[in-house]
Amino acid sequence: MSTLNYTKTRQAARWFDIRQRKVGMWAYALNRITGIGLVVYLYLHLGVLSMLMRGQSAWDAFVALARSPFYLALDVILLAGILIHGLNGLRLAFTGLGFSVGGQKALFIILMVIGAIILLVAALKIFAV
Amino acid sequence: MSANTFDRESKPTVAWLWQVFTGVGLVVLLGLHMVANHFIAKGGLRDYAAVVAYLRNPIILVLEILFLVCVTTHALLGVRAIFLDFGVSDRVEQLVTRALKWIGVLTVGYGLIVMWFVIK
Numbered sequence: 001m002s003t004l005n006y007t008k009t010r011q012a013a014r015w016f017d018i019r020q021r022k023v024g025m026w027a028y029a030l031n032r033i034t035g036i037g038l039v040v041y042l043y044l045h046l047g048v049l050s051m052l053m054r055g056q057s058a059w060d061a062f063v064a065l066a067r068s069p070f071y072l073a074l075d076v077i078l079l080a081g082i083l084i085h086g087l088n089g090l091r092l093a094f095t096g097l098g099f100s101v102g103g104q105k106a107l108f109i110i111l112m113v114i115g116a117i118i119l120l121v122a123a124l125k126i127f128a129v
Numbered sequence: 130m131s132a133n134t135f136d137r138e139s140k141p142t143v144a145w146l147w148q149v150f151t152g153v154g155l156v157v158l159l160g161l162h163m164v165a166n167h168f169i170a171k172g173g174l175r176d177y178a179a180v181v182a183y184l185r186n187p188i189i190l191v192l193e194i195l196f197l198v199c200v201t202t203h204a205l206l207g208v209r210a211i212f213l214d215f216g217v218s219d220r221v222e223q224l225v226t227r228a229l230k231w232i233g234v235l236t237v238g239y240g241l242i243v244m245w246f247v248i249k
Binding site: 032056086089 | 145155208242243
């Protein structure tokens with residue numbers, strides 16, 4: 001039984017093993033890792049929104065804190081996760097529905113370059129606030 | 130065991146299609162949410178008065194509720210897919226699916242309560 005569980009865990013842990021992987025596997029691993037991060041963020045975000053129920057002073061104090069450079073840097077990391085997961089997800093949807101199956105490697109690279117450009121522009125905008 | 134093997138095969142497909150459907154919805158809704166709340170808003174975040182005014186707009190409220198439903202569905206379907214990667218048994222799969230459905234209902238319910246507190 002313990003051997004079986006170990007095998008299953010190893011099977012799922014393959015996303016984190018980036019040795020000798022092709023672009024498709026990198027894309028898959030990135031999608032899963034950013035997805036887990038975004039689920040954690042979703043629940044943290046919902047938790048933070050509870051401050052809205054505590055009234056104006058609690059929320060406005062949080063807003064003042066969230067405008068600090070540390071939180072702005074976290075925003076950039078969050079945006080990076082959203083862009084990687086979102087753009088890669090669109091690629092997966094396209095290929096899963098039978099479009100551009102042969103060109104998925106090129107599509108991944110193009111989308112990640114687009115994502116990097118959007119991230120750069122957004123980071124400049126975030127820190128210019 | 131299901132009498133019709135195609136019933137068993139259709140389940141992941143339906144979940145995957147929902148994942149794609151909510152994912153595409155999120156590209157639009159999350160884009161709107163990020164631009165409206167973090168890029169247009171003065172200082173990158175709305176203060177309390179601005180949040181109240183924003184959510185009291187009925188169109189915005191509907192869009193934010195749709196966003197909440199889409200993001201919760203997409204996130205929990207993703208969590209389910211990760212569980213399935215572990216090669217769990219049918220029974221565990223059913224338990225996980227049921228638990229995630231309840232977590233989804235509670236999450237959307239919580240989000241709606243927060244919105245109600247803000248706009249009331």
